[in-house]
Amino acid sequence: MTAIDPTPRVELLVRAGCHLCEAARQTVEKVTGSLGLGWTELDVDADPALLARYSEEIPVLLIDGVQRDFWVIDPLRLRALLVG
Numbered sequence: 204m205t206a207i208d209p210t211p212r213v214e215l216l217v218r219a220g221c222h223l224c225e226a227a228r229q230t231v232e233k234v235t236g237s238l239g240l241g242w243t244e245l246d247v248d249a250d251p252a253l254l255a256r257y258s259e260e261i262p263v264l265l266i267d268g269v270q271r272d273f274w275v276i277d278p279l280r281l282r283a284l285l286v287g
Contacts, residue, residue: 210240211240211267211284211285212243212265212266212267212268213231213235213240213241213242213243213264213265213266213285214242214243214244214245214264214265214266214268215227215228215242215243215244215245215262215263215264215265215276216245216246216247216253216257216261216262216263216264216265217244217245217246217247217261217262218246218247218248218261219248221261221262223261223262223274223275224261224262226275226276227262227264227275227276228244228262230276230277230278230281231264231276231281233278234278234281234282234285235285237282238282238285238286240285247261247263257270257273260273260274261273261274262274262276264276264281266284266285271284
């Protein structure tokens with residue numbers, strides 16, 4: 204039997220020169236850090252598929268591959284999503 208990892212996979216899609224992305228980074232870092240979780244940052248301009256899908260919504264927050272927020276990341280909503 205394979206164990207299932209209950210740790211949420213948090214990904215923030217960003218692009219260089221995006222002021223909303225900087226604010227989103229700070230929010231994600233603060234919330235995930237307070238919960239002892241890690242997160243990953245992905246540059247949409249480096250991935251044609253991500254660019255095609257999310258270009259107009261940057262920054263985008265994905266949790267376990269599902270889009271949960273974009274433009275402005277709400278810290279209370281993010282915490283609620285991560286603690287279940």
